[in-house]
Amino acid sequence: MKDPYSVLGVPKSSTDAELKKTYRTLAKKLHPDINSGDEKIAERFKEVSAAYALLRDKDLRARYDRGEINADGSEKGFGGGGFNPRSGGMGGMGGGGRFGDGFDPEEIFASIFGGGRGGRQRRPQKGQDMAYRLKIDFLDAVKGGKKPLTLANNKSLNVTIPENVKEGQKIRLKGQGDDGMNGGPAGDAIIEISINKHAFFRCEGNDIHLDLPITLQEAVLGEKVNIPTIDGKVAMTIPKGSSSGRMLRLKGKGAADPKSKKRGDQYVKLQIMLPDEPDEALEKLIKKWAKNTQNQNARSHMA
DSSP: OOOHHHHHTOOTTOOHHHHHHHHHHHHHHHOGGGSTTOHHHHHHHHHHHHHHHHHTSHHHHHHHHTTSBOTTSOBTTOOSOOEETTTTEEOOSSSOOTTOTTOOHHHHHHHHHOSOSSGGGSOOBOOOOEEEEEEEOHHHHHHOEEEEEEOTTSOEEEEEEOTTOOTTOEEEETTOSSOOBTTOOOOOEEEEEEEOOOSSEEEETTEEEEEEEEEHHHHHHOEEEEEEETTEEEEEEEOTTOOTTOEEEETTOSOBOTTTOOBOOEEEEEEEEOOSSOOHHHHHHHHHHHHTTTTOOTTGGGO
16 A cells, blocks of 8 residues: 555645545545446545544554554564454455455545445535635725635635625625535635735724824914825815824714615824924924023923
């Protein structure tokens, strides 16, 4: 018998879960019920089942890895029966079949997929769910839409993104997972959403937040400016004498609530930006202004 790791196409470092997943995938493709009359595939199914039967047994796997037993489960230096999964150990040392005396690949299959022995006697089994991760832009997450996705079977479809979807939220597409067995339904595709950060918008609940840079002139004298929203630019008035950190609100310019569809608000936080380079004229103006406000203490509340 060939090396069981090679038969399954997995590395020696594979976990039990990885071995099981690989076996499930191979066994469903190779099972005689869907490959009726193909002796080569039937032999391959038996080979895969025998390899998994040995490796899923932790003690036998450890002994094989140490070189104490052969790939068929027989002791090194002996011919013969090999591993018998029904007896939980080694078959007889006499001349049994290639995979051991009494080896039954259907028994291994049934232990994983459920049902009784014999493929045509097992109950229908739903296919496995398939997990995917879909990256979308911020505005697509807030406003919803459709995004293309290619499934593991190379089938392409458009995923409907609901309004105001959140990072890590999962969308279930029924019947788009792995094929079922014995007439069972297909599994589902589970789409986990990952959202690219926006250059200046943030979404908190149903509200959109924006830090808005303004000039010293706009802060002192006030100004009507155009600012971005998720619907496009709108006009907003910066009140005279605004300080950095002041929060202004645009009602109804947020994201839609997933249930009520009522929109939240957009909050605009003002950030005064001074010139990048020293401005002599501005310095003279501030010094002159400061002489007239010597008694002003911005930190008086912290005394």
